[in-house]
Amino acid sequence: MDSKYRDRSVLIHGKFRSEKWDFEDHLTPPITTSVTFRLRSAERGAQAFQQFANPDLDRDTLHPIYIYERLDDPCQGLLEETLAFAEKGETAISFATGMAAISAVLGTHLKSGDHIVSHKTIYGCTYGLITTWLSRFGITHTFADFLDIEQIKAAIKPETRVVYFETPCNPTMELIDICAVVDVVRRINESRSEEERIVTIVDNTFATPFCQRPLSCGIDFVVHSLTKNLCGFGTTMGGAVIGPRSMETNLLLFRKDFGGSISPRAAWEILTYGLPTLALRVERQQQSAARIAEFLNLHHKVKLVRYPGLDSFPQVELAKSQMRDIDGNFAPGSMVYFEVKGEGEDALQRARKVIDYLAENALSVTLAVSLGNIRTLVEHPASMTHAVVPPEAQLEAGIAPGGIRLSVGIEDVRDILSDLERALESA
C-alpha cells in the first residue's frame, strides 16, 4: 500500500484510492447505518454472493458488493486495510472484540485432536478459551515457559498445530524472543507436510504496531484487541487478525457463521480517532512511562520495576532489538509493572493502600482494568485481572501480591508522578 508514504501519514489517511471507499466527496467516512444493501438486479445479487470470501479474487483491488452488515461494510473494510498496513501484513480481518478475533484465529486453525502450545502467561480470557472451551472440542494444550526455547521444543507434539504467545507478557512485562520462536517452529515445520504445519500467533495488543511488528520477524498471525491502544480512548471494542492472504477466506467465513463482526460504529471510531492518533499517543505515553519507571525505580517503598526501557530491565538487549517504532527507534511502550516492598500479606496490604489512595484522591491515575487509554490506569493483577490464576501459579508466573500494573496515559507526567508519590507515601 502506497509505500512512498510513511506510516504516520497512512494511519491518518488510509489508502489514497480505496475500493472500500463508498462515499464520493466525504473527507471522513460516514458511519454506515444500513444493515442490508440494495443489490440492484438479480444478476448483481448473485455476483455479490459469488464474490464474498472468494479465494480467487483480490480483496485489495476488487470493489466489494455489500450484502449484509455481518458479512462486510465500508467502514469495516477501510479499517481492515489500514490495520493490514500498520502491521505490515497481507490482510486484516476485523472482529467485534479481541476475544472474537482470538477465537477466530484459533477456531480456523484447530480441530478435534489437535494440540496448542502456549506461553504460560497469557491474557486471562485467552487462558479460559484454551482450557475450558477448546478442550471441550477435544483440542489439547501445553503451557510452557517461552523464555526457555528448549521448553517450547519439548512441548511440541506431532499433533501440535498452533504456537501462541504475547510479548510483553501481562502483567510482568517479560519479553519473548519472537525471532527465536519463529526459528524453532520453522525448523520443525521443515519435516512436516502442509496439513501438519504449525502456525505461530502473537497477541500484539500490549506493544501495538507502533512499537513492534511481529509479522516482519516471520510470525504467521498477529491478533489484536482494538479495544486498547488502537482505539485509545476507551470508547469502543474491537478485534483483528492480521496475516497471510491464504487464510482470508476461512477467517471471513468463520466470522460470518460465528457472528463476531465489528459494528460499523466501532470500526468508524477506531478508523477516525484511534489509528490517526496512535503514533502521537503512544509516543507521549512512552515518554511518560520512561520517567515514571525511573521515578519508581529510585523510590524507597518500591522493590522492583519492570519496564523494557530501563537499563536495569533483565532483557534489555532483547527489548532494544525487538521493540522498535515505525522509524526504527527503541520503543519500550506504555506499560509499567512494579512491586511495593514487603513480603506476602504485608506486600499485598501495602499495594492495596497505594491503589486505594489513588482511587480516592488521584485525578491523573484511575483504578480500572483495560489499558492503552489516554487516561493513566492502575490495577492490582493478583486480585483483579489475574485473580483466576491460582496463587502458586501466580508466584510461578511472577505475579507478586505487592505487584501493581500501570497503563500510562497522556496526562501531564508531573501530575502522574505527584499522584504516585503521594500514594506511595501513604502506604
Ligand SMILES: *Cc1c(COP(=O)(O)O)cnc(C)c1O
Ligand atoms: C484486552 C485484551 C484481550 C481481549 O480483548 P477484548 O477486546 O477485551 O475482547 C486480549 N489480549 C490482550 C493482551 C488484552 O489486553
